[in-house]
Amino acid sequence: MARASFSSLIIFLILHLTITTVAGDPDDVALLRNRHHGSGPAMILPLYLSAAPNSSTSALDPRRQLSGSESKRHPNARMRLHDDLLLNGYYTTRLWIGTPPQMFALIVDTGSTVTYVPCSSCEHCGRHQDPKFQPDLSSTYQPVKCTIDCNCDNDKMQCMYDRQYAEMSTSSGVLGEDVISFGNQSELAPQRAVFGCENIETGDLYSQHADGIMGLGSGDLSIMDQLAEKNVISDSFSLCYGGMDVGGGAMVLGGISPPSDMVFAQSDPDRSPYYNVDLKEIHVAGMRLPLNSKVFDGKHGTVLDSGTTYAYLPEAAFLAFKDAIVKELQSLKQINGPDPNYNDICFSGAEIDVSQLSKSFPVVDMVFGNGQKYSLAPENYLFRHSKVRGAYCLGIFQNGKDPTTLLGGIVVRNTLVMYDREHTKIGFWKTNCGELWERLHISDAPPPMDEINSTEAVEPSVAPSASQHNIPSGEIQIAQITIVISFNISYVDMKPQITELAGLIAHELDVNTSQVHLLNFTSLGNHSLSKWGITPSTQAAYISNSTVMSIIARLAEHRVQLPGTFGSYKLIDWNVEPPSKRNWWKEYYLVVALAVLITLLVGLSILGTFLIWKKRQQSMHPYKPVDATVPEQELQPL
Structure with missing residues (x-):
């Protein structure tokens, strides 16, 4: 995807689907995704948005507080993340749809609400990782008919969806309902859910390797809203992205017990249809940037988006951040970036080992409205220079003239991010995402089969x-x-x-x-x-x-x-x-080693006893070779 300035970009989003009759419920409006291997451009949110719903008045809002009877312990879906933030520009998870299950690699996206995959009837779909979804092969598939308020295909009397993203890619198709399975690490049994079956896709959606999108945003078609509305999971989910050059990670649909040292920030669902945090200050090497806290509250505030690769600050905040970083890196040499088309800010002379980067680069702290502080390690604001070993570039950029602060995936590498929608807050916990289950003391073994009501819960x-x-x-x-x-x-x-x-x-x-x-x-x-x-x-x-x-x-x-x-x-x-x-012996090498040692000691003891006995016998009866010439002197015993 080409990088460009968005200060003059004007996009009108036409959203054709409204599932609920609640006035003003926002539909799926996604942030621009950057999937370029190098650094990222200024990012902008769509210029047209419907108003956010009032969570206090909407009876259908799944972010409502659960009553006592609903607050019992729910199962959750534990799923692995694949791919790499910078190489692929996104993370995917595996989702199975239909009976028998058909597998898909879907981009986890907190900025989208619809989950969709290419349909076998697609007229214009790219070549993706897995085969298209075939509704005819699923015994549990049902089309969503036009008995609800939706954009209707009059010929087929089937509900349709149409999505346009800010980078000009589009996805459109029909809505269907089927059984969705979450893999064999999950406690959550397969559930029926509505999803999009694509007939047309353009732009990045057409060319990407991943099959489609898993919408985790807030909206009626969001997989999270559907599961929470059924009360099969608590209204929370978590993402954990791998570290620099490692990729992968884990995700959880449903609640988990937060670690005691998890840092929380308030998230206001009425402030923006996107997940946001109340960022107030940024510190570099312990020093606060000389900024008014209102700089992080422009337009949509400070948005956290898993589908965006890098981070983007308003102009004043970016300039202050850049100057503070450069001031701290006087021992390193500033060099040109890997792509001559962009003015990336890069430095050479640092350690190659990621774990040693803190020796060269300062800690960056984000301070929230409640006073809690989330610390960014160097891997949370840097990316490797692709042409110079030991060189790194800033992965935080200026957001053009847009006043929104956008925090993409780079900011939360090796961080468990808990989107606690029930309590309108977002938690951050630094950890190794490749070992998340062990660190949370959660077994990654499949649940016992007698706890699963359907065989489709087992990952094909x-x-x-x-x-x-x-x-x-x-x-x-x-x-x-x-x-x-x-x-x-x-x-x-x-x-x-x-x-x-x-x-x-x-x-x-x-x-x-x-x-x-x-x-x-x-x-x-x-x-x-x-x-x-x-x-x-x-x-x-x-x-x-x-x-x-x-x-x-x-x-x-x-x-x-x-x-x-x-x-x-x-x-x-x-x-x-x-x-x-x-x-x-590899299975029981400690036991084997001990047995060998004991055998050796016993053997040496027996051998020693035998030699002593032999020596004594030979001293009493000197050995004489048979048929040998006997010398005049007596042979010495052995």
Whole structure:
């Protein structure tokens, strides 16, 4: 997507769908998405918006306070995030629609409300990651008929939707209702929900690799509003984006217990139809920027949008932020950005290891109206320079002449963000998103099958048949999967990034970082060869069937993708290792080692006793070789 100034951009959004008759209920109006690999342009929100609903008067508003009977513990849907913020410009999750389930990779987007996928009848849809949705193959699909207030296709008497985004991409189609499943990590059973079945898509929506959009915004068609209105989940969801160069992460539909040190900011649903926070101050290296707090309250206020890559500040705030950062980085050299078409602010001479960036770059604090402070690590406002190693660029830009403050995904990398819509607040908690379940002390094992009312809750395998990989059918026990990858980077350059690389591989194979281990690393001049082992999670004795088949599919279909910072690479080989084919001592190496030690000690003791006895015997009866010439002197005992 080309980057441009938006100060002169005028967009009129025509929204054709109104599901409820409540006056002024906002429909889906999305922020502009930046999916460029480099830095981002000034961002702007759509210039035309309907008024936000009054949550205190709308009986249909799912953000209402739950009564005592409704406040019981709800199940939630725990789902993994895929892709990478800067490489792809978005994060996706897997959603299954229909019976039997059809899988889709959907961009998680808090700035949109409609969830939609390409339909088999689509007249103008791009080539995406998965096949189009086929309503005829789903026994539970039903079209949404024009018995409600909606834009109606008079020929088919079916409700339609039409969405236009600020970057000029569009999506339109019909509305359908079907069973939606959330994968086998979720407690939440499959639910019926309304979604869009695309017939036409243009712009970035046409060219993107992902299949469609998962709308998490506030509106009647939002998947969150539909689930909360049914009272099957609490009115809350959480997103956790991976860190710099790592990608992936996790999401939760429904509530979770917030960590004790989570930082909260108030979010006013009447202030804007978008999720917002009451940002009051920004500090750089402990020093407050000389700004009036009202600078962060212009137009739509401070908006948090998961579908936007970078962050954008009003002009005055950006200039103050840039000057403060430059002042703190006098020991680094300011250089040109990776793309000559943009005036990116970049610095060279910093550490390559992300964990060491705080030695060169200052902490940036965001202070909210309640006085609580959310601290940004360097990875929350920087992106890697794609052409200079050890160089980084500011991922926060000026928002043209638009007074809105827009906080995109970069600001919340390695941060659990809780959108608590029930209590109108948003929480932030710094963590490693690749290990979120462990850090929250939540098991990622599937729920017991007797707690699930439908078999569709079990995530369908995305892998080819087991026979294609010489894997036995039925329940299998895999103790380890090994992969061999070659890189065109030397061992010296690669060594400092081993931990980072393990996280990337874990993300690509959809496992926890703790399950990926470096087994061998060989230097081949300017190239290197690495062998990795994927082992069971800490709670399991073996890798589960679904995980094994998913990993096999990703490897066999060459879906493992690593950032360009690691140069070119090639998957050389992979192998699954059942327990029967594994060296038995690897399973119980501590027990084996102890047994060997005891055996050795006992053996040495017996051998010593034997030698002493032998020595004594030979001293009494000197040994004489048979048929040998006996020398005059007596042979010395052995």
